[in-house]
Amino acid sequence: GAGVSQSPSNKVTEKGKDVELRCDPISGHTALYWYRQSLGQGLEFLIYFQGNSAPDKSGLPSDRFSAERTGGSVSTLTIQRTQQEDSAVYLCASSLFQGREQYFGPGTRLTVT
Amino acid sequence: AQKITQTQPGMFVQEKEAVTLDCTYDTSDPSYGLFWYKQPSSGEMIFLIYQGSYDQQNATEGRYSLNFQKARKSANLVISASQLGDSAMYFCAMRGLIQGAQKLVFGQGTRLTINP
Numbered sequence: 001g002a003g004v005s006q007s008p009s010n011k012v013t014e015k016g017k018d019v020e021l022r023c024d025p026i027s028g029h030t031a032l033y034w035y036r037q038s039l040g041q042g043l044e045f046l047i048y049f050q051g052n053s054a055p056d057k058s059g060l061p062s063d064r065f066s067a068e069r070t071g072g073s074v075s076t077l078t079i080q081r082t083q084q085e086d087s088a089v090y091l092c093a094s095s096l097f098q099g100r101e102q103y104f105g106p107g108t109r110l111t112v113t
Numbered sequence: 114a115q116k117i118t119q120t121q122p123g124m125f126v127q128e129k130e131a132v133t134l135d136c137t138y139d140t141s142d143p144s145y146g147l148f149w150y151k152q153p154s155s156g157e158m159i160f161l162i163y164q165g166s167y168d169q170q171n172a173t174e175g176r177y178s179l180n181f182q183k184a185r186k187s188a189n190l191v192i193s194a195s196q197l198g199d200s201a202m203y204f205c206a207m208r209g210l211i212q213g214a215q216k217l218v219f220g221q222g223t224r225l226t227i228n229p
Contacts, residue, residue: 031215043204043219044186050215089156095215100146102217104158 004105006092012111013082021077021108032075034067038088051070080110117220125226127196131200134190134223137143137228144210147188152202166187200227
């Protein structure tokens with residue numbers, strides 16, 4: 001079946017602009033995660049959604065970052081007033097409820113100029 | 114808090130040889146899971162193998178095996194009979210298995226290069 005998909009695959013934006021990154025999880029997966037991969041920080045957890053529960057936002061680096069998940073499926077990660085340090089690959093993953101493995105999408109490479 | 118340490122930034126191995134990628138961890142969780150992921154140049158993270166902290170036997174998946182030494186807090190990945198397609202970044206990760214502890218904590222990764 002289809003894996004996790006993310007769009008766009010690449011995004012170049014100017015400093016100060018807002019960006020939206022999209023994630024389509026595997027059908028039937030109730031858990032959805034966002035991670036960020038950058039040269040300086042490695043792979044960092046950002047936010048976790050599980051069903052209708054309140055999301056775990058403990059990894060969001062600042063209040064410029066937010067995410068939502070509509071209808072328990074598609075998720076959008078929004079970065080407001082982008083900064084150069086936001087440049088990274090943003091990875092989305094999904095899993096079954098209490099599932100063992102997380103399945104990752106191909107990522108969105110964000111470049112802030 | 115959880116921490117993963119991968120001390121080998123890069124490794125070079127001849128094709129068909131076995132290779133061991135090191136991973137040590139630290140956690141206060143009584144129950145946890147350990148994972149290895151492969152990230153080829155395409156960027157996608159590919160799940161390889163899982164070891165639960167209470168599993169009695171070391172996990173194996175085809176050419177991959179996990180050398181789990183709980184007392185030493187190590188979870189090394191062993192790849193047997195390496196192939197050119199094994200060249201990639203490899204990440205060790207962990208998460209607690211208590212309710213709500215779902216996020217993965219990753220190490221810095223090891224870049225493996227298989228030479229023909």
